[in-house]
Amino acid sequence: MLDDLTIRTDWTREEADRIYNQPFNDLLFQAQTIHRQHFDPNQVQRSKLLSIKTGGCAEDCAYCSQSARNGATLSASKLIEVERVLAEARKAKEAGATRYCMGAAWRSPKERDMDTLVAMVEGVKALGMESCMTLGMLDDNQVLKLKGAGLDYYNHNIDTSERYYSEIITTRTFADRIETINRVREAGIKVCAGGIVGMGEEQMDRIDMLLALATLESHPDSVPINMLIPIADTPLAETKPLDPIEFVRTVALARILMPKSHVRLSAGRTEMSDEMQAMCFFAGANSIFVGDTLLTADNPGEDKDAALFARLGITAMAPGCDGQR
Numbered sequence: 001m002l003d004d005l006t007i008r009t010d011w012t013r014e015e016a017d018r019i020y021n022q023p024f025n026d027l028l029f030q031a032q033t034i035h036r037q038h039f040d041p042n043q044v045q046r047s048k049l050l051s052i053k054t055g056g057c058a059e060d061c062a063y064c065s066q067s068a069r070n071g072a073t074l075s076a077s078k079l080i081e082v083e084r085v086l087a088e089a090r091k092a093k094e095a096g097a098t099r100y101c102m103g104a105a106w107r108s109p110k111e112r113d114m115d116t117l118v119a120m121v122e123g124v125k126a127l128g129m130e131s132c133m134t135l136g137m138l139d140d141n142q143v144l145k146l147k148g149a150g151l152d153y154y155n156h157n158i159d160t161s162e163r164y165y166s167e168i169i170t171t172r173t174f175a176d177r178i179e180t181i182n183r184v185r186e187a188g189i190k191v192c193a194g195g196i197v198g199m200g201e202e203q204m205d206r207i208d209m210l211l212a213l214a215t216l217e218s219h220p221d222s223v224p225i226n227m228l229i230p231i232a233d234t235p236l237a238e239t240k241p242l243d244p245i246e247f248v249r250t251v252a253l254a255r256i257l258m259p260k261s262h263v264r265l266s267a268g269r270t271e272m273s274d275e276m277q278a279m280c281f282f283a284g285a286n287s288i289f290v291g292d293t294l295l296t297a298d299n300p301g302e303d304k305d306a307a308l309f310a311r312l313g314i315t316a317m318a319p320g321c322d323g324q325r
């Protein structure tokens with residue numbers, strides 16, 4: 001049960017399409033109005049993401065340099081040591097990050113890695129930061145172990161619409177993804193689930209991707225919206241860039257359909273102008289990843305983000321604050 005009657009999980013495609021395609025100024029006004037009802041409009045959460053196991057992934061996500069099936073040349077590493085993760089988390093905390101996200105390039109974690117993963121979560125929690133992991137598909141036992149360690153969020157993106165999904169990934173299904181998301185939520189871990197746009201999909205795929213998230217039993221607590229970073233040698237290397245206005249419309253629709261979720265402006269910010277990012281914040285994005293790298297891709301550095309926040313009068317959410325009204 002959702003606790004607020006203005007939060008709906010019964011959106012229809014017609015409604016979502018109408019919202020997305022209304023005149024741009026009306027869309028932004030609606031998104032900003034809803035954003036203000038639920039969040040401080042001038043606060044943005046800063047999260048830090050660390051790759052704890054890079055490359056050699058068995059999945060075939062067409063956008064990803066870490067897939068062993070794509071032509072990208074990234075070499076595979078082992079799961080890194082707990083102390084290294086915690087040293088990086090301490091640095092991130094000192095630099096102002098309040099959430100620490102750890103990502104591993106796996107189809108799913110192996111049993112032998114679970115104790116290490118549990119120790120990472122416990123260590124990050126002991127620093128007073130929120131913890132988030134993305135490790136691929138999880139079974140019930142793995143979910144319970146991570147919940148027992150105190151994991152706050154689990155990230156599992158649906159990537160795109162169900163219709164377009166098989167153009168992007170063939171090694172696991174859209175239904176597999178929804179199953180993991182439901183399993184995580186049922187265990188009481190907050191869900192972080194979003195997708196990637198600019199992968200050659202149609203407008204209706206962007207709408208349907210958000211609709212799939214907004215009509216889950218409850219909305220994901222965090223909705224990352226990524227802009228494709230075309231990576232050499234991957235199947236999407238030559239994909240034409242998406243019109244930035246379409247990207248902003250996607251962010252606005254996410255905010256309107258899922259009013260209380262943190263909408264996170266994720267990968268692709270290096271290619272976005274300050275003005276485009278400002279427009280995304282106005283459309284309701286209220287979380288970013290900070291630091292020079294995002295798993296394996298470039299990200300604007302701390303200085304650039306601090307300068308942008310100062311120009312826009314935005315402050316970073318304090319630890320323990322979710323920016324909600």
Ligand code: SF4
Nearest residue numbers: 057059061064067105
């Ligand atoms: S996106 Fe994740 S699951 Fe897909 S290939 Fe890359 S690392 Fe593997």
